[in-house]
Amino acid sequence: MPALPLDEAGKYVAAAYVVFVVLLVVYIGIMAAKLSRISREIEEIAELAEQRRAEEQEPEPEEVRS
Amino acid sequence: MYGKGLKPLSIATVVAFAVGFSLVFFYAPLDADQGFIQKIFYLHVPLASTALIGFVVGGIFAILHLRTDNNKWDAYSYVAIHISVIFGVGVLITGAIWAKASWGHWWVWDEPTLVSFLIVFLLYCTYYPLRYAIEDRDRQARYASVFAITAGAFVPLNFMAVRAAESLVHPRTFGTVEGGMPGDMWLTFLVCFAGIALLWVTLVSFELTAKRTSGQLSRLRRALDDGGHGGGPGVARRIAPSGAGSR
Numbered sequence: 358m359p360a361l362p363l364d365e366a367g368k369y370v371a372a373a374y375v376v377f378v379v380l381l382v383v384y385i386g387i388m389a390a391k392l393s394r395i396s397r398e399i400e401e402i403a404e405l406a407e408q409r410r411a412e413e414q415e416p417e418p419e420e421v422r423s
Numbered sequence: 424m425y426g427k428g429l430k431p432l433s434i435a436t437v438v439a440f441a442v443g444f445s446l447v448f449f450y451a452p453l454d455a456d457q458g459f460i461q462k463i464f465y466l467h468v469p470l471a472s473t474a475l476i477g478f479v480v481g482g483i484f485a486i487l488h489l490r491t492d493n494n495k496w497d498a499y500s501y502v503a504i505h506i507s508v509i510f511g512v513g514v515l516i517t518g519a520i521w522a523k524a525s526w527g528h529w530w531v532w533d534e535p536t537l538v539s540f541l542i543v544f545l546l547y548c549t550y551y552p553l554r555y556a557i558e559d560r561d562r563q564a565r566y567a568s569v570f571a572i573t574a575g576a577f578v579p580l581n582f583m584a585v586r587a588a589e590s591l592v593h594p595r596t597f598g599t600v601e602g603g604m605p606g607d608m609w610l611t612f613l614v615c616f617a618g619i620a621l622l623w624v625t626l627v628s629f630e631l632t633a634k635r636t637s638g639q640l641s642r643l644r645r646a647l648d649d650g651g652h653g654g655g656p657g658v659a660r661r662i663a664p665s666g667a668g669s670r
Contacts, residue, residue: 366459369524373463373517374444377470380513384626391633398640405647 429632432625439618443611451611463521465611469619471514471540475578477507477623478547482575485568497564500571502630504550506623511544535588539581546574 447465454461481503488496518537519529531537553570557563604612 362458366524369460369520370462373466373520376516376520377466377513380509380516381622384509388629388633391637395633395636395640398644402640402643402647409647 429625429628432621432628436618436621436625439614439621443615443618446611446614451608452605454608457525460521460524463517463524465615466619467514467517467521468612469616470510470517472616473619473623474507474510474514475543475582476620477503477510478543478578479575481507482572482578485571485575488564488568489572494560494564497568498631498634499627500568501554502627502634504547504571506626506630508544508547508550509626510619510623511540511547514540515544535585539585543574543578543581546577550574 443465447462451462451465453459454464481500484496484500484503488494488500518540522531522537523529550567550570554563554567557566
């Protein structure tokens with residue numbers, strides 16, 4: 358086939374490079390979602406650890422004498 | 424520390440891409456035969472080369488896993504193959520676009536280079552069902568490593584077989600009897616190849632960091648569970664989202 362004119366070839370070249378960028382953006386989006394899940398889990402575990410420490414430090418309730 | 428070196432790697436990748444794509448559109452001459460459409464070459468060929476090398480690297484990590492029985496190498500192998508499969512998707516799509524513009528067809532079934540890449544790609548697509556069909560993690564890792572080594576050995580054999588094939592429909596850019604590419608095209612190609620290879624390393628590193636962090640999180644959750652008050656499933660397990668920390 359003879360070489361395509363620039364205006365027609367340009368569309369194909371742009372399409373190829375756009376596909377690459379889209380693929381990259383989709384991958385980064387998926388990884389961002391994973392990282393945000395990890396971040397959420399870390400927050401939950403940190404909260405849990407703090408809660409547990411607070412429970413351990415809490416003084417025993419005094420017995421009420423009758 | 425996890426993610427160490429990720430920042431300089433990312434910066435190097437962005438710089439290589441910026442330089443590479445600038446060379447593609449402002450420095451590299453137009454191909455006498457294909458014209459402007461040949462610019463796809465600087466994206467398609469580095470993607471294909473990196474994906475194929477990545478598959479082989481995945482096989483090498485798998486060998487290390489079987490030799491040392493260290494699950495770290497299994498994770499490396501898995502991630503290397505995973506990123507290479509993603510690159511493979513890019514190769515197939517950009518290749519189809521280039522084929523349509525050059526040959527007038529999206530796909531040519533009697534062209535060994537295209538069909539062999541598709542076979543390699545589909546072969547590696549079966550890696551996921553094979554891996555996740557096995558529940559026991561040690562067996563899963565061992566079987567996946569055996570697969571990665573076998574398929575990794577198939578990649579260079581396949582490449583050599585295609586080179587030995589007689590068809591000259593697919594453009595042979597390197598080492599043709601006409602003398603191959605001129606120097607400025609070579610330079611552009613090498614910079615683009617460096618950019619794509621750096622991208623592969625960065626993404627592998629990024630994914631491994633995420634996996635390690637996730638694994639450490641699971642360990643932390645288990646430790647909190649073990650230190651939980653009394654019996655029962657443990658508070659941490661109750662709050663954990665289902666499937667978290669799994670591979």
